[in-house]
Amino acid sequence: MADIYIDDLAHPVLTDAQRAAHEYTCSLQVDLDPAAIMAEAEATTGLQDWGAMDFLERLELLCDEWRADDGLTPIGRMSLRGKLLQHATSRLLIHDMFKRHPEIHDIQIKEPIIVAGLPRSGTTHLLNLMAADPRLRALPLWESYEPVPLPSEADNGAAVDPRYQRCEEAWQNMQLMTPHLAAMHPMNPDHIHEELELMGPNFASYNYEWLSFSPRWRDHYYREDQTPHYAYMRDVLKLLTWQQRDTARPTRWVLKCPQHLEQLPVLRKIFPDATVAVTHRDPVDVIQSSVTMLAYGQRMSRKTVMTTALLDYWSDRVEHLLRACMRDRAAYPPAQSIDVPFRQLIRDDVGMVERIYHKAGLAMTDTARTALAAFATEHQSDYGRVRYDLKGQFGISPDELRERFDFYFDAFPFLRKED
Incomplete structure (x- = not known):
């Protein structure tokens, strides 16, 4: 390709x-x-x-x-x-x-495996890889968008859930209108997505910053205690679990969201028994990937493309995420957390999952290994296809931008060893 x-x-x-x-x-x-x-x-x-x-x-x-x-x-x-x-x-x-159905609140979300890491740092691949394990429950995009069917569509006997169909139609339109965006960030209905979407009905999370340039919203988000919104998201996970209570669908969740990097104490408060895998990647790689993706999408959403504003905004956001992570990394003790260097993940993704499972007390069975290996082989060309030009397109060289993040490289020196 x-x-x-x-x-x-x-x-x-x-x-x-x-x-x-x-x-x-x-x-x-x-x-x-x-x-x-x-x-x-x-x-x-x-x-x-x-x-x-x-x-x-x-x-x-x-x-x-x-x-x-x-x-x-x-x-x-x-x-x-x-x-x-x-x-x-x-x-x-x-x-x-x-x-x-107040009994929904009796459901417990036990020992989830949660991926936290910068956007574009391997979190999506790691989540989707673990979601291939039939013992774990994950959140497909269509279900994250519409957790509960409309009354007129519930139990209507349709061959395809109308919620799935709407998501598929949006995916087809995305591939037509912004094909490179579709290549950078798949949004097909079955793609495993972030649980952050479940905070949307509470009108919360940093997700709105990805939808449009929203500095006022960012400032409000910074000021507001996110604990109630994480509790809301957990409760919707309970609802989803309850809706499938009469099926053989597993109940141990695998989740992921970059926002967790700056909300680790809140995450621990809501999911105290979670195992957290924190991915790490050169922030410059993350920023150039993110701003390229967002700038490309602006050909449809904005009258002019905001290359300079996007670079400034997301450089600040990535720094905020990383500084918060460094400050609060100890919220999850070593027995419940693991650092995942990006290049190690790419070199041996199934092996990395086995290390995460060890932390989570989940054995790597032959069946699970086969499922994960099959997913990795099938999707090996899904990522890394876009060529970036930070200097030519955004006016700053990678080395210039990288100097801003010396604090992060100093805290996680294995990133320098990966160069």
Whole structure:
């Protein structure tokens, strides 16, 4: 499979499909109004009980910030509104399920295996690899987007779950509109995804920063105690476990999210018996991968591509993640945690999983090894196809940017040995 080099990153040359999408939506007026979003969610579900209303402040902040962003295209606004509507709809459905079935709270999420690491540092591959083990429960993308079916779609006997079908249609559209983005970050329905998505119905997490340039949201997130949102996410995991209670589906979860790096004490509070695998990669590799991916996506969501702003923003965010990780790494003791150097993971991913399992008290059986090896072989070409040009596209050389992270290399010297 050929490498990908995006030679029009800052000044996109649109495909016919991309141009047609912009032309079709150019006069579209998108209403980023909390009341309108909530009213539509109520009409869709037939429900009106939102539970605790503290989420409203967060919803209003997101709408206000994105409404004031005149750099967004109508497609960008429509995508953001769609995500907020999806979260609002799920919130109503989740709260209704808890009201009707309080026994869900009796479910225990026991001894999860959780991957924490910078975005683009191997976390996705490691998660999906472990998810191939039939003894572990993981979260496919379609289920993370819509944890609870709509009342009209529950038990309707459809051959394909409508939630799965909607996710598949979005994946097909992504491959058409932004094919290189699809290559960098697969979003097919069966792809194992971050549990962070389950905080969305509580209008929480740093996920919104990935959806659009959102410094106000970031500052709010920094100030707010994330413990209630992690508890909410855990409770939705309980709900998902409960929904499959009469099947042979496993109940020990394997999870991952980069946000955990800066929330390790909170993670420990909510999942005290977890085993945590912390991935480590050169931050420059992480940043150039992230900003290239985000800049490419902006050809659809923004009127101009923000290469300089993206570099500044995500260099700061990566530094914040790393400094928080260094400060709080001891939240999980050695008996419950392991460091995973990126290049060691790439060289022997199944062997690394066996080391993680040893920490987690989970034996590596022949059946599990065969399943993991098959996944690794099948997906060996999924990653590393994009060629980056940090200096040419973002105006800074890798060595210049790397100096900013000497503190991290000093704390984890094995990263220097990997060079």
